[in-house]
Amino acid sequence: MSIRFELRAQPSRTMVWLSPIIAITLTCCVAMVIFALAGLEPVSALATFIFSPLADLYSVGELLIKAAPLVLIAVGLAVGFRAGVWNVGGEGQLILGVIFGGFIALTFGPTGGVWVLPVMVVGGAIGGAIWAGIPAFLRTHFNASEILTSLMLNYVAQLWLSYLIFGPWRDPAGFNFPQSAPLAPSALFPTLIDGTRANASILIALVAVGLGWALMSKSFVGFQLKVTGLSEGAAKYAGFSAKRAVWIGMLAGGVAAGIAGVGEIAGPLGQIFPTASPGYGYAAIIVAFLGRLNPIGILFSGLLMSLLYLSGDVAQMSLGLPSSITGLFQGTLLFFLLTADVLIHYRLRATSAAGAPKGAANGL
Amino acid sequence: MPLPETDPGRQFRLELRGISKSYPAVRANDRIDLTVAPGEIHAVVGENGAGKSTLMKIIYGMVRPDAGDVLWNGRETQISSPAEAQRLGIGMVFQHFALFDTLTVAENIALALPEKLPLKAVAARIVEVASRYGLPVDPGRHIYTMSVGERQRVEIIRSLLQKPGLLIMDEPTSVLTPQAVDTLFVTLRELAADGCSILYISHKLDEIRALCERATILRGGKVTGVCDPRRESSNAMARMMIGADIQAISSARTVSAGSERLAIHNLSLPASDPFGTTLSDISLSIRGGEVLGIAGVSGNGQQELLAALSGETMFADPQVITIDGKPAANLDPRQRRAIGLSSVPEDRLGRGAIPSLPLSENALLTNGGPDSVRGGFIRLDKVKAFAERCIAEFGVRGGTADSPAGSLSGGNLQKFIVGREILQAPGVLVVAQPTWGVDIGAAIAIRQAILDLRAKGAAVLVISEELDELFEIADRIAVIASGRLSPSVPRGRFDRDAIGLAMSGQFAAASNRSEASRVHSV
Ligand SMILES: Nc1ncnc2c1ncn2[C@@H]1O[C@H](COP(=O)(O)OP(=O)(O)OP(=O)(O)O)[C@@H](O)[C@H]1O
Ligand SMILES: [Mg+2]
Numbered sequence: 001m002s003i004r005f006e007l008r009a010q011p012s013r014t015m016v017w018l019s020p021i022i023a024i025t026l027t028c029c030v031a032m033v034i035f036a037l038a039g040l041e042p043v044s045a046l047a048t049f050i051f052s053p054l055a056d057l058y059s060v061g062e063l064l065i066k067a068a069p070l071v072l073i074a075v076g077l078a079v080g081f082r083a084g085v086w087n088v089g090g091e092g093q094l095i096l097g098v099i100f101g102g103f104i105a106l107t108f109g110p111t112g113g114v115w116v117l118p119v120m121v122v123g124g125a126i127g128g129a130i131w132a133g134i135p136a137f138l139r140t141h142f143n144a145s146e147i148l149t150s151l152m153l154n155y156v157a158q159l160w161l162s163y164l165i166f167g168p169w170r171d172p173a174g175f176n177f178p179q180s181a182p183l184a185p186s187a188l189f190p191t192l193i194d195g196t197r198a199n200a201s202i203l204i205a206l207v208a209v210g211l212g213w214a215l216m217s218k219s220f221v222g223f224q225l226k227v228t229g230l231s232e233g234a235a236k237y238a239g240f241s242a243k244r245a246v247w248i249g250m251l252a253g254g255v256a257a258g259i260a261g262v263g264e265i266a267g268p269l270g271q272i273f274p275t276a277s278p279g280y281g282y283a284a285i286i287v288a289f290l291g292r293l294n295p296i297g298i299l300f301s302g303l304l305m306s307l308l309y310l311s312g313d314v315a316q317m318s319l320g321l322p323s324s325i326t327g328l329f330q331g332t333l334l335f336f337l338l339t340a341d342v343l344i345h346y347r348l349r350a351t352s353a354a355g356a357p358k359g360a361a362n363g364l
Numbered sequence: 365m366p367l368p369e370t371d372p373g374r375q376f377r378l379e380l381r382g383i384s385k386s387y388p389a390v391r392a393n394d395r396i397d398l399t400v401a402p403g404e405i406h407a408v409v410g411e412n413g414a415g416k417s418t419l420m421k422i423i424y425g426m427v428r429p430d431a432g433d434v435l436w437n438g439r440e441t442q443i444s445s446p447a448e449a450q451r452l453g454i455g456m457v458f459q460h461f462a463l464f465d466t467l468t469v470a471e472n473i474a475l476a477l478p479e480k481l482p483l484k485a486v487a488a489r490i491v492e493v494a495s496r497y498g499l500p501v502d503p504g505r506h507i508y509t510m511s512v513g514e515r516q517r518v519e520i521i522r523s524l525l526q527k528p529g530l531l532i533m534d535e536p537t538s539v540l541t542p543q544a545v546d547t548l549f550v551t552l553r554e555l556a557a558d559g560c561s562i563l564y565i566s567h568k569l570d571e572i573r574a575l576c577e578r579a580t581i582l583r584g585g586k587v588t589g590v591c592d593p594r595r596e597s598s599n600a601m602a603r604m605m606i607g608a609d610i611q612a613i614s615s616a617r618t619v620s621a622g623s624e625r626l627a628i629h630n631l632s633l634p635a636s637d638p639f640g641t642t643l644s645d646i647s648l649s650i651r652g653g654e655v656l657g658i659a660g661v662s663g664n665g666q667q668e669l670l671a672a673l674s675g676e677t678m679f680a681d682p683q684v685i686t687i688d689g690k691p692a693a694n695l696d697p698r699q700r701r702a703i704g705l706s707s708v709p710e711d712r713l714g715r716g717a718i719p720s721l722p723l724s725e726n727a728l729l730t731n732g733g734p735d736s737v738r739g740g741f742i743r744l745d746k747v748k749a750f751a752e753r754c755i756a757e758f759g760v761r762g763g764t765a766d767s768p769a770g771s772l773s774g775g776n777l778q779k780f781i782v783g784r785e786i787l788q789a790p791g792v793l794v795v796a797q798p799t800w801g802v803d804i805g806a807a808i809a810i811r812q813a814i815l816d817l818r819a820k821g822a823a824v825l826v827i828s829e830e831l832d833e834l835f836e837i838a839d840r841i842a843v844i845a846s847g848r849l850s851p852s853v854p855r856g857r858f859d860r861d862a863i864g865l866a867m868s869g870q871f872a873a874a875s876n877r878s879e880a881s882r883v884h885s886v
Contacts, residue, residue, distance in 0.1 A: 004428075008388070218741050219740050219741050219742065220728075220737040220740055220741065220742055223725070223728060223742060227718060227721075230718050230720060230721065231714065231718045233711065233714040233715040234714070234715055234716070234717065234718050234729060236676050236697075237674065237676060237697065237707075237709050237715040237729075237730075238697060238698070238729045238730055239696045239697030239699070239701070240698075241696070
């Protein structure tokens, strides 16, 4: 008996949805082994790990507020990834959203009215778009790899923000801590659920999912992007512009990340710190692929990643494990997902020992 | 028809017994038996989708059969990978070329050779084999810069360098010129005389009759007959293949030409890469109801001309190309399609279709007009209906609107791609190698469809290396050589030898010849 892979006639729809479940199950198994090795009782530790971030309404609010930027950025990045545009600068684009939105909040917040927040959102979007536009320009005019340029711009953005917070934007009443003055109430997202920190930025993420879905699976532009990503030759022949795809792909990510940046300072933080983002721009790349570049899938994978972040805190506080365990589980999950994904296009077949399959064989 | 009974004591180079292979949608091979003796040139023929390529891939270890035995030199053998097949001495020329685009010719060939040689040595051997067999290629060139005809030469040279005991050739001449085919046949006969067995697949029955001593005929995955092609008429073999007589195309020759629909005015274009062809001063004009054929050896500027016409290459001066009198040279392919110019590329998997997408989405590739897209959104039902119409009207077999393009057999995909353009009823159709790899029945259907389009008043430009095809459907023929286009010759003054001369670049000699022949015929 040997087992081999065989190409399916059509990609399996069942496996598209089953594969994340297989991946999650296997990740849980690995988690239990790790818990056991750390001297914990595996089943109850796993239960604590998974369920305590969901124990009360406040925690659920935390889950949502962390998932919102991940989902928003991931949807934006997925538009580019589908077109073969590798924007890894989500982090820098998010920070530009923080800078642009922060500038508007600090300048107009104290005196302005209800218009301040919408202007911040637009400003953040523009900031992210500019930061994403630089790699897009370099790519379309000089054929510079957008992977490198967008990545390097992350560091530029981070240093720029640090300069602002350590310098001109430092709160005079802040005991010299590197932080801005607290944002005025008109520059903050309203809370959605009483007793939690869940705010209206969650709605923006949901709108992004809807828009992303319509763009990617229903619109002709989405189809053109997909074709460009799959086959350069076919896109050329059909007359779908590769430069346009680069611009759309980069800008979608930049706008989404910029708005997510505003969501951070106008949300739970309420203030601008040099570390405005806990790496959402990078984590969103994983979220996008976990959700298989599909906005609906990204919604779920964003929630899952958010849960892993919160569970990391739980692991530290009640299980006595380092919170870096989050990164370990994120990696494990991605690993199993990519492995299980093979089954979407291939099926397993048992064959006779001789190699050549004779007669009936069992398919999965 | 009695066959020369094979001597039971004689050992076969290759024997297949009861080979079966099912794909989810079809039974591609159904209990196939086949024998090839040493030094035998054996044809495998059949319609598109009959299972020929699948069977060859099984022999080459790329596809595993569900059942059946393979005997190599009389011994039962499991060929589980192409590497193993090469070790046994089996070489293959693929229908859809298996070359690395970003590597050079020499690098590609070095990869396939069993022994490790320095690239210089490989290049030297390539040049030697290439010139000996009349298949010119430059070993330093990158594959992505080459036309399909040139790629085919590389595939053939690679297989010849391997000195195989069995050579599988899956439609090796589909985009070769008649001259190259002739020299190839001389080579193949020499190889066979040295004891190399050859399995030869082609849709061109006259080639088969000229070359092969036995033919196995497949239909629907089953063997429907074994014959000696030299003793059968093309019609009799076609009958075995398709189970019916082939029909001649009705040309309705008397379409009166209308006004000019496509024109090129003094188009010059420097080569975009060092191995490309520079187009110099090309002018042509096609009227409605007219088919202009462009003959020529692949790699003489056909690719560049096609790109200039389709819009993949755009020009600053819009007047260089006019479509229905409208300046169009500065428009991109979509804009040109919108004013009535459709094109069919020669490379069907890398350009004309996306293998991983279903046929419906492949239809959308060029059919993105207001019928299929409204308000920026795709009308899925319309797109699907269009794909289904294309499948039905052009007899595409083995796939539905939902099947990925890559699962279709080569000829069936070609039918789909040509059908997709013709069904959109363009005013101007530019098509390269329209019947590449399609079976006789389908080739007739495609040519008929082109003539029907012409009868409706469209202007058609056909770029083909197959002279017979051009003679059959073209009203005028021009020849492209080294990036220059000869003046066109009207039907009735077609002269195979003159065109052959022109293909080698001797326009003046060629036109003298055809002048002479005209005088003779008066
Ligand atoms: N990878 C695949 N997956 C699913 N179906 C396949 C696959 N490869 C081939 N087929 C199907 O098997 C049948 C035989 O295909 P094959 O390529 O062997 O035909 P062929 O005789 O070589 O045709 P052609 O003359 O068009 O090249 C076709 O119906 C085709 O759709
Ligand atoms: Mg084939």
